[in-house]
Amino acid sequence: MNRFESLKESMYIPSEELINDIEKIDGDIMILGVSGKMGVNLAKLAKRASNKAKNQKKIYGVARFTESDGIQEELESEGIETIKCDFMSEDQLEALPEVKNIIYMVGYKFGTVGNEDFAWAINSYLPGRIANKYKASNIVAFSTGCVYPLVKVSAGAPSEEFPPEAVGEYAQSCLGRERILQYFSKQNQTPMTIFRLNYAIDLKYGVLSEIAQAVLNEQPIDLTMGHANVIWQKDACEMAVRSLRVVSTPANVINVTGPETVSIRWMAERFAEKFNKTPKFTGIESDMALLSNASKAHTIFGYPKTTIREMIDTTSEWLLNGGDTIDKPTHFQEREGKY
Numbered sequence: 001m002n003r004f005e006s007l008k009e010s011m012y013i014p015s016e017e018l019i020n021d022i023e024k025i026d027g028d029i030m031i032l033g034v035s036g037k038m039g040v041n042l043a044k045l046a047k048r049a050s051n052k053a054k055n056q057k058k059i060y061g062v063a064r065f066t067e068s069d070g071i072q073e074e075l076e077s078e079g080i081e082t083i084k085c086d087f088m089s090e091d092q093l094e095a096l097p098e099v100k101n102i103i104y105m106v107g108y109k110f111g112t113v114g115n116e117d118f119a120w121a122i123n124s125y126l127p128g129r130i131a132n133k134y135k136a137s138n139i140v141a142f143s144t145g146c147v148y149p150l151v152k153v154s155a156g157a158p159s160e161e162f163p164p165e166a167v168g169e170y171a172q173s174c175l176g177r178e179r180i181l182q183y184f185s186k187q188n189q190t191p192m193t194i195f196r197l198n199y200a201i202d203l204k205y206g207v208l209s210e211i212a213q214a215v216l217n218e219q220p221i222d223l224t225m226g227h228a229n230v231i232w233q234k235d236a237c238e239m240a241v242r243s244l245r246v247v248s249t250p251a252n253v254i255n256v257t258g259p260e261t262v263s264i265r266w267m268a269e270r271f272a273e274k275f276n277k278t279p280k281f282t283g284i285e286s287d288m289a290l291l292s293n294a295s296k297a298h299t300i301f302g303y304p305k306t307t308i309r310e311m312i313d314t315t316s317e318w319l320l321n322g323g324d325t326i327d328k329p330t331h332f333q334e335r336e337g338k339y
């Protein structure tokens with residue numbers, strides 16, 4: 001296995017904690033929205049953890065598989081049972097099998113401006129349909145730290161005690177998703193975890209990759225959104241599966257991200273050292289940023305295994321060796337919630 005392959009492979013090696021937890025989860029697991037940027041990683045980790053556990057379980061991966069890029073075949077070759085389904089079709093949704101554990105990963109963000117009605121349908125209406133279909137299951141539903149407003153960096157990041165105050169229709173529709181799920185969790189006694197994620201970092205995608213590419217290509221980096229919280233995608237995916245163990249009624253809301261508030265300037269400077277470049281900046285750091293305090297997740301699952309310096313090292317190595325990237329900007333610099 002060459003270095004490229006071993007870096008990629010490292011994303012799919014389940015931790016002992018995940019293997020132990022998956023052993024304790026009763027029933028099979030179905031991932032709704034499996035073909036996205038995180039779903040494949042999550043499905044493979046769950047399947048491999050289950051293979052190593054005493055009681056093997058079926059892992060289902062469901063999506064429309066709109067991009068014909070071999071994802072469905074890749075998942076099938078791992079032993080994940082894939083199903084093509086458009087969740088917005090009542091008939092197709094109803095035809096899905098009953099499964100004890102659901103991880104719901106569908107969301108619509110980029111292109112919300114101009115498509116607000118569609119964003120609300122996907123982000124707020126559809127979760128109600130899913131909650132109705134899977135009222136007898138445990139549900140972990142992905143959400144976003146965008147439900148919080150920008151906060152003063154000096155005041156510290158908001159934890160779950162902080163009331164959401166969504167800015168812009170994307171964030172508002174995601175808060176709608178949380179509220180609808182919370183309603184159905186109580187109404188139907190469906191145990192749920194709401195998984196409020198801030199910036200998963202993959203080899204090919206995410207805030208770190210974007211900053212690294214800008215430094216490498218000598219492009220300016222806007223510093224106005226001067227701080228962020230990030231987490232290695234593998235760590236986030238493991239926490240999502242392990243969240244099936246902490247579902248509750250009313251729904252258990254958990255912020256998920258890394259432990260530190262990272263300075264964008266500091267990160268760019270570290271990449272500049274790796275690439276022997278001088279970073280170019282525009283703007284100055286605002287004292288307000290979109291942040292999340294994930295200390296509750298760290299208490300439940302332990303700190304994420306991958307440190308910020310390891311993320312920087314791995315991302316640099318990937319890019320310096322010509323690793324490919326997914327051209328889907330995170331727009332983490334957005335300050336008015338217009339995606």
Ligand SMILES: NC(=O)c1ccc[n+]([C@@H]2O[C@H](COP(=O)([O-])OP(=O)(O)OC[C@H]3O[C@@H](n4cnc5c(N)ncnc54)[C@H](OP(=O)(O)O)[C@@H]3O)[C@@H](O)[C@H]2O)c1
Binds near residue numbers: 039
């Ligand atoms: N990545 C991050 O850093 C991050 C940060 C905060 C929150 N989140 C949230 O976490 C979740 C997972 O993230 P992600 O980056 O993996 O999302 P993503 O790349 O947008 O993936 C969304 C998935 O949903 C599927 N989907 C969309 N509409 C569907 C429909 N009508 N029927 C069936 N499947 C449908 C898509 O596949 P098809 O098009 O093939 O159907 C895809 O598999 C999302 O809800 C996202 O908003 C992610």
